[in-house]
Amino acid sequence: MSNTHDPRAKLPDAPYSDNERLKNQSDYLHGTISHDLTDGITGSFKGDNFQLIRFHGMYEQDDRDIRAERGAQKLEPLKSMMLRCRLPGGIIQPKQWLGIDQFASDHTLYGSIRLTNRQTFQYHGVLKPDVKPMHQWLHRLGLDSIATASDVNRNVLCTTNPVESSLHKEAYEWAKKISMQLLPRTSAYADIWLDGEKVFSSEPPKPLNKEIADDVEPILGKTYLPRKFKTAVVIPPDNEVDIHSNDLGFVAIEEDGHLVGFNVLVGGGLSSEHGNTTTFPNKSYEFGYVPLSHTLHCAEAVVTTQRDWGDRSDRKHARTRYTLERVGVENFKAEVEKRMGIKFAPIRPYKFTTRGDRIGWVKGEEGNWHLTLFIENGRITDQLGGKQLKTGLRKIAEIHKGDFRLTANQNLIVAGVPPRDKKRIETIAREHGLIDPKTSKQRENSMACVALPTCPLAMAEAERFLPGFIDQVDALLAKHGIPDEHIILRVTGCPNGCGRAMLAEIGLVGKAVGRYNLFAGGNREGTRIPRLYKENITEAEILAILDDWIGAWAREREANEGFGDYAIRRGIVLPVLDAPRDFWAA
Ligand code: SRM
Ligand code: SF4
Numbered sequence: 001m002s003n004t005h006d007p008r009a010k011l012p013d014a015p016y017s018d019n020e021r022l023k024n025q026s027d028y029l030h031g032t033i034s035h036d037l038t039d040g041i042t043g044s045f046k047g048d049n050f051q052l053i054r055f056h057g058m059y060e061q062d063d064r065d066i067r068a069e070r071g072a073q074k075l076e077p078l079k080s081m082m083l084r085c086r087l088p089g090g091i092i093q094p095k096q097w098l099g100i101d102q103f104a105s106d107h108t109l110y111g112s113i114r115l116t117n118r119q120t121f122q123y124h125g126v127l128k129p130d131v132k133p134m135h136q137w138l139h140r141l142g143l144d145s146i147a148t149a150s151d152v153n154r155n156v157l158c159t160t161n162p163v164e165s166s167l168h169k170e171a172y173e174w175a176k177k178i179s180m181q182l183l184p185r186t187s188a189y190a191d192i193w194l195d196g197e198k199v200f201s202s203e204p205p206k207p208l209n210k211e212i213a214d215d216v217e218p219i220l221g222k223t224y225l226p227r228k229f230k231t232a233v234v235i236p237p238d239n240e241v242d243i244h245s246n247d248l249g250f251v252a253i254e255e256d257g258h259l260v261g262f263n264v265l266v267g268g269g270l271s272s273e274h275g276n277t278t279t280f281p282n283k284s285y286e287f288g289y290v291p292l293s294h295t296l297h298c299a300e301a302v303v304t305t306q307r308d309w310g311d312r313s314d315r316k317h318a319r320t321r322y323t324l325e326r327v328g329v330e331n332f333k334a335e336v337e338k339r340m341g342i343k344f345a346p347i348r349p350y351k352f353t354t355r356g357d358r359i360g361w362v363k364g365e366e367g368n369w370h371l372t373l374f375i376e377n378g379r380i381t382d383q384l385g386g387k388q389l390k391t392g393l394r395k396i397a398e399i400h401k402g403d404f405r406l407t408a409n410q411n412l413i414v415a416g417v418p419p420r421d422k423k424r425i426e427t428i429a430r431e432h433g434l435i436d437p438k439t440s441k442q443r444e445n446s447m448a449c450v451a452l453p454t455c456p457l458a459m460a461e462a463e464r465f466l467p468g469f470i471d472q473v474d475a476l477l478a479k480h481g482i483p484d485e486h487i488i489l490r491v492t493g494c495p496n497g498c499g500r501a502m503l504a505e506i507g508l509v510g511k512a513v514g515r516y517n518l519f520a521g522g523n524r525e526g527t528r529i530p531r532l533y534k535e536n537i538t539e540a541e542i543l544a545i546l547d548d549w550i551g552a553w554a555r556e557r558e559a560n561e562g563f564g565d566y567a568i569r570r571g572i573v574l575p576v577l578d579a580p581r582d583f584w585a586a
Contacts, residue, residue, distance in 0.1 A: 014313035022048040023151065023223040028186035028216050029055045037192075043079035043128050055152060055224070056189055057084050057145025058131070061124070063109075065453040080109055081126045082454060083134060084148040088179035089158035089172040089233075090119030090406035094397035097404055099141040101394050103134060113390065115378030117447065117500060118155050118230075119241075119406045120148065124454050135193035144199055146189050151225040153182035153303060157232035157241040159252075160405045162370040162415045163362050167235060170259040171252045174295060175233045178250070181205050181296045182231070182303055184224070185217055208297045209339045211304045219300055219307075226310030227318035229303060230269075232408075233262070239352035239526045241408045242503050244268040244283045247320040248302050253289065253348045261291040263347050264298055266332070267321040270497035272583070274511065280583040281502035281529050282321040285329050287336065288344020301339035305332060325580050352525040355488065356445050357411045360435075361422070364415075368402065369422050371414040373434045377448050377463045378410030385433075392432025396425055409447060441486040442477060443470045447500065451493025451510065458493035460510025466491050469539065476547055480554040487550075487563040488524055491516070502529055505564030506546070511536045518542055520549075521573040524562040529576040529583060 023029075031052040036045050045053050045060055053060065062077035070077055085100075092100075100121065104113045109125025116122055126134055138144060148155050158175035161168045185204050190196055213221030230246040243249040249265035268284035290298045302320075309327055311318045317326075324332050337343050359374045375389065382388045393412070397404070402416025417425055429435045449455070451462035469491070477483050492499035493510040495517075501507030503526045507519040515538060519530035534545065553566050561569070568575045576583050 016312050017315050017318075019051065019151070019315065020223055020312050022051055026052055027188075028222065029184065029188035029224075030186075030191060033192050037128070037132060040129075042076065044076075045128075051150070053081070054150035055147065055184070056135075056193065057086065057148040058082065058126075059084075059149060061454045061456060063125075063453050064456070064458070078109075079128070080124070081128070081131055083123045083126055083145055084116065084155075085120045085122075085138065085143055085145050086148050086155055086179070087120040087143070087406065088156040089175040090160065090408075091172065092404045092406065094400045094402075094404060096141045096143060097397040098394065099137065100143075101390065101397070103137050104390075107134065110381075111390075112379055112381035112383070114450065115375055115380065115406050115410045115412060117242075117378070117408050117410050117449075117498070119157050119160075119408055120155050121406065122450075124450075132193055135189075139194055139197070139199070144189065146199065147183055149228075151227055151229075152184060152220060153179070153225070153229045153231055155179070156182075157234075157246070157408055159233070159235040159238050159240050160357075160407050160413055160415075161235050161238055161240075162405065162413060163364050164235070164257075165365040167252065167254055167257060167259060171233050171235050174250070174259070174262075174292075177205075177296060178231060178233070178299050181208075181299060182219060184220055205296075207300065209300050209304065209341070211301075211308070211339055213304075213307065219304060221307055223312070225303070225307055226312045227315060229306065229320065231299065234352075236350040237353040239355045240357065242355070242500055242526050243352075244503060244526060245270050245500055246284065247306070248299065249284055250295065250299075251350050253350065259292065261289055261348075262295055262298075263289050263350060264302075264344065266302055266336075267324045267329070269319050269321050270500060270502040271319075272495050272497070272502075273316065274495050274517075276316070277584040279316055280321075280579045281497060282579045283527065283529060284321075285324065286347045287333050288346060289348050290340075290342070290344060294340055294342050297340040297342075298336065301336040304339060305335045309335070321580075352527060355524060355526050356486075357407050357409050357413075359411070359439075359444050361426075367419070368415075369417040369419065371417060371425060371429065372407070373412050373414065373429060374436075374439055374444050375411050375434075376443070376467060379463065380412075387433025387436075389432060389434055392428055392434045395428045395432070396434075400425065440470070440474050440477075441484055442474050442489070443467075445486040446470055446473075446489045446491075447504075448491040449493055449498035455493060457496060458510060459512055460493050460514065460516060462491045462493035462499055462510065465539075472539075472543055473546060473550075476543070476550045479547075480551045482550075482554045485554075488522065488526075504530060505562060505567070506530070508542065514538055516542065518545065519573075520567045521564055521575060523564045528564065528568075529579050530564070531573040531576050531583070533573055 156179040207218040251263035265284035405413040448462040448466040451458035490501040490504035508516040522530040
């Protein structure tokens, strides 16, 4: 089979990757998943189904902590599924939360709920017999997990910003619309998991542009996208969603407090492969401004251009940024303009000044209060450090009349609390460790991906490593007289970059158990990629370097100068100005 999508596609005669074959043969994502569900001999999904379930929002995993022990006993690894819900903009109702909580308690191996940095939640440890009931359970809650993984447009992010309620409401509605417009249209999810019952009460939106792939999947096509595709809506000045980690970014532009259109950014992404200099994290490129009337046309045009021009032979170079690198940013942009039917207007002025969540209470436009709870690494459980986070949230959900908002920093906002309920909710949060006055600014501004024990790709610990590591960084900040300062610090268990270390001021990227590559020089606003400082070093070696860096920063920084900017100014690392060219340069 050759890659004949478009003459611009790289290596026209190169064979498709095997993922293209399996998508092509999957009967629009049905595969033989339904049949597999009846096979009780193994906890796994077989053959192509192992990959196909990802389009339905699930990954097959096993607990790596007990893999060797089970192997020694000649047992199959304990296979279970991770499910990732679709939740554009991260808003969820307390009633839904109660259902999510109950399923986690009754039917998952770990009992926890994991908030992700793309504003949704994951269950870990769902055994095969519970998988279909889980989808039906979520459906009854008005939730689904369509297209939260694999070669499709994933969960669409939106800055939470509950304070500016009306602008947020408008931007959030667009995040939902973009998500719906780009969803797969196949009936596979309904057929397999819901016995044919419709997922949505209304018909899916019609395609808007003419580059239709086929009748079943007009926008995505029978072989879907060449690779995963990520979209976010951001409301400046808050870059909480890390817009540059997305293939497609919509920067909200307002006039008189109302949304009028978006600046469109294309080609962000953060993964690379250790030592493979043809892979690189990248900031997105500014394409231009579109009015609201053409926002969905634009989203569709970017997605279908990537559908037709993306590299389907080599998955390491299949994301949008590599297509842009190969065909040229201007050529890609011109094709998008052709497909959406208008030209981009010049970028409207915008500026990012913040990124972290405002932990604690803030008052919104409408007189209601919003409480942002810091959830360390997004892990909601009753098992950590004597805190009853899961129980506390359940109790809040039982009485809360507003909504919950999941943030792109793995935190949770109890939003829309009327003044009369404020005290009661705060008391529950305090009693269950959801508000902890001992939490440092550094901890609040640190993030890790999941990594071990569930992630099959992890090379080093991340979520389980970070809390203890922060204790030590806190001690260094105190030692140098700046205990209330913070550095945006992120740990990611491998170079896939899920913890977004490639947009951090200091980033650790797992290399091997107990060893990390140390990066520095990103900025607080999330608009600069950091650079490799030292490879393959231990926690003790990292802390020794941080001791020097923090000491020097405390002594020599300029007013309000974040560590990343200081590191660039003092030449600790050179800035990454143009990632394709200089990310790997020494
Ligand atoms: Fe990720 C794969 C977890 C955000 C880049 N990511 C994985 C898998 C599914 C491992 C796998 O393929 O088997 C991880 C599951 C671990 C587990 O046990 O739960 C995983 N990624 C996560 C989450 C849960 C990290 C977190 O702690 O919050 C995030 C889920 C987001 C969501 O709700 O959809 C998550 N992943 C990200 C991000 C950050 C972002 O999107 O803002 C990135 C970097 C941005 C980007 O995409 O460039 C990211 N994940 C990847 C990659 C590299 C993709 C690439 O272009 O090469 C992989 C591996 C792959 O796709 O081959 C990956
Ligand atoms: Fe797993 Fe690597 Fe992603 Fe961490 S960065 S969750 S280790 S794939």
